[in-house]
Amino acid sequence: DKLAKDPSWDNLSKREKLQIGRQRAKLEKILGSISDLTRLPAALFIVDVMKEKIAVREAQRLGIPIFAIVDTNSNPEGIDFVIPANDDASQSIKLIVGAMVEAVAEGLGERKAERKDEAETPKRKSRRKLRKEKPDETKPVEDEKVDDDENVVDNEDSGDEEE
Structure with missing residues (x-):
């Protein structure tokens, strides 16, 4: 250009x-x-590991998970998800790539549905945001214990009594 x-x-x-x-x-x-x-891809799918050595090395260096069809003449080391199959036969490639395409399409559909559900349901405010907006009027007494959910724990029933 x-x-x-x-x-x-x-x-x-x-x-x-x-x-x-x-x-x-x-x-x-x-x-x-x-x-x-x-941005970097979430994963890499490789049909012929021997032919795409550079792509495999680059994905390993960047920490990108690799899904690959690995034939008997290939080394499966460094491949995160090995698919043992003949990478020279067009029918096996067509079958495996078709299954991968369906899986990706299904995953994208689920992601789209989750985003749609999140957009439809109103978001609840977290407890931290609520505390910042409105100060808590009821504070625990010094003798009372409060658990992670801010529930008052009765000292006598807790079983932590000292003898």
Whole structure:
């Protein structure tokens, strides 16, 4: 994009412009979705561990969980969730990727439903916020014990009597 706006672009020959355009299209096809990322992915799904060694190393370095189809010619070390299967057969890849797509779609649907439920139900204020807004008028007497839920615990019934 910047190169096309640069005045030196006009000085390039037609052939050079074509080569740069092809190279740009190839990079866009391979890496295009990466430029749109705003945060790290939650997980990585890899079909061929041997072919995608760089992606595996990068995910390990960043601590991203890896789901991968691992064939007998691959090393399963470093893969968090191993799927033992033939990564060369198109039918096995189609079956496993289809199951993964369904699982992701189901998870996204559940997340969307949870967000919708949260939006519909009014949020309750936490006890801390309530305490800050309105000071508590009833404070425990020095002899009384209060548990985590702010309930008064009777000293005589607690069984912690000293003899």
